[in-house]
Amino acid sequence: MTSDVAAAPYEAPAGLDGVSVARTQISDVLGRKGFYHYRGYNAVDIARRGRVEDAWHLMLRGELPTAEQRDAFTAETAALRVLPDGVAELLPAIARLSPAGSLASLRSAISVAGQAMGCKPWTDQTDEETASQAARLTAIMPVLAAQLFRLATGQEVVQPRADLRYSENYLYMITGEVPDERARYAVERYLMLTIDHGFNNSTFTSRVIASSGADLGAVVTGALGALSGPFHGGAPARVFDMLDAIGSRDNAEPWLRHAIEHGDKLMGFGHRIYKTIDPRSQLLHEVARELHSERVEMSELVEKTAVELLAELKPGRELYANVEFYAGVVLEAAGLPREMFTPTFACSRIIGWMANVLEQIKGNRIFRPLAHYDGPEAPREFPEFWQPGQP
Numbered sequence: 001m002t003s004d005v006a007a008a009p010y011e012a013p014a015g016l017d018g019v020s021v022a023r024t025q026i027s028d029v030l031g032r033k034g035f036y037h038y039r040g041y042n043a044v045d046i047a048r049r050g051r052v053e054d055a056w057h058l059m060l061r062g063e064l065p066t067a068e069q070r071d072a073f074t075a076e077t078a079a080l081r082v083l084p085d086g087v088a089e090l091l092p093a094i095a096r097l098s099p100a101g102s103l104a105s106l107r108s109a110i111s112v113a114g115q116a117m118g119c120k121p122w123t124d125q126t127d128e129e130t131a132s133q134a135a136r137l138t139a140i141m142p143v144l145a146a147q148l149f150r151l152a153t154g155q156e157v158v159q160p161r162a163d164l165r166y167s168e169n170y171l172y173m174i175t176g177e178v179p180d181e182r183a184r185y186a187v188e189r190y191l192m193l194t195i196d197h198g199f200n201n202s203t204f205t206s207r208v209i210a211s212s213g214a215d216l217g218a219v220v221t222g223a224l225g226a227l228s229g230p231f232h233g234g235a236p237a238r239v240f241d242m243l244d245a246i247g248s249r250d251n252a253e254p255w256l257r258h259a260i261e262h263g264d265k266l267m268g269f270g271h272r273i274y275k276t277i278d279p280r281s282q283l284l285h286e287v288a289r290e291l292h293s294e295r296v297e298m299s300e301l302v303e304k305t306a307v308e309l310l311a312e313l314k315p316g317r318e319l320y321a322n323v324e325f326y327a328g329v330v331l332e333a334a335g336l337p338r339e340m341f342t343p344t345f346a347c348s349r350i351i352g353w354m355a356n357v358l359e360q361i362k363g364n365r366i367f368r369p370l371a372h373y374d375g376p377e378a379p380r381e382f383p384e385f386w387q388p389g390q391p
């Protein structure tokens with residue numbers, strides 16, 4: 001510890017593993033029990049039985065909605081699916097810069113949208129204005145994701161419909177068709193399961209950015225950047241790449257063994273908090289089986305083989321399939337192309353980010369930790385070759 005201002009010398013473990021950095025009433029993950037909840041309610045039960053709008057209401061308003069509240073909230077949020085003026089014209093140019101489904105495009109677009117909405121540092125506006133921007137950014141994220149995808153794939157954009165539920169409208173804007181019940185059911189389970197999950201990397205990022213007083217456009221742009229990484233939200237498409245690379249059932253054991261022995265991380269396995277089966281993966285596995293997707297059998301074989309090999313080659317690490325492993329199978333069966341897996345994650349996780357930001361700004365204190373400096377001793381002699389001119 002080199003700082004001379006810290007009250008007590010303390011060095012947090014790498015990756016803040018096991019460190020609580022805030023108090024929250026939004027969600028929690030019990031890693032040994034394989035359980036997580038949204039404001040105390042079993043999140044898997046909510047995902048089994050409810051709609052995105054129920055969980056969104058719980059996150060934003062603090063309680064599950066009554067039937068009337070659900071209808072009102074559904075209508076209220078559906079009406080927010082209109083892009084701010086000036087954004088639609090910019091999307092073709094943004095879409096041209098990256099491949100379809102790129103989170104770089106989505107983060108550029110949401111940044112522009114936040115700007116066009118006039119998002120100000122939350123310190124310079126009322127909490128009501130901040131809450132209403134949080135709802136609007138959440139409502140337009142799927143619109144941006146879908147329109148960017150259609151533009152990048154040379155298709156006409158499909159305008160959102162206010163008469164469709166969040167999940168139906170999402171699939172509709174991507175495929176151009178109102179989804180059948182089976183597809184809607186599948187994508188809605190995924191969306192609901194992934195709304196929030198304790199202090200995951202992108203949620204922590206959103207709170208760190210909000211803690212400086214920054215505007216919500218900045219918060220969501222930064223959180224999307226965090227989500228895009230392969231150790232976080234960028235994994236599901238890579239799970240499919242892995243399944244493709246394995247190719248046949250006979251190749252599963254040698255391929256996976258070789259990968260682990262060479263120090264590769266198997267995509268869709270392992271979790272910082274879960275030391276048992278990830279409950280999100282369990283429900284997605286069930287949904288995948290109901291969909292009779294062609295990939296299910298191969299995925300099941302790969303999961304079983306990978307878990308056995310990880311136990312053999314990485315003993316004591318307790319590595320199991322995480323949420324990303326069956327996510328792709330479910331989303332593909334619902335009609336989504338693999339490029340849209342991570343943008344779909346963004347469309348649900350933004351609900352959690354926004355709830356966290358609204359919690360953060362109540363009683364905010366800026367996140368400003370220390371780093372242990374272990375470079376050359378300071379102050380240091382300047383080298384002779386360094387001949388600075390006049391400042």
Ligand SMILES: CC(C)(COP(=O)(O)OP(=O)(O)OC[C@H]1O[C@@H](n2cnc3c(N)ncnc32)[C@H](O)[C@@H]1OP(=O)(O)O)[C@@H](O)C(=O)NCCC(=O)NCCS
Binds near residue numbers: 232235260271323
């Ligand atoms: C999720 C993840 C980032 C958690 O990372 P973490 O808590 O920092 O865990 P570590 O990277 O320290 O891993 C601990 C040990 O387990 C091993 N391990 C962790 N996940 C692994 C995986 N998916 N495949 C193979 N080995 C893995 C590590 O190699 C390490 O072994 P070591 O002790 O011999 O060095 C990590 O498991 C991972 O990269 N998984 C693959 C990507 C993924 O599926 N991401 C989506 C997360 S929901």
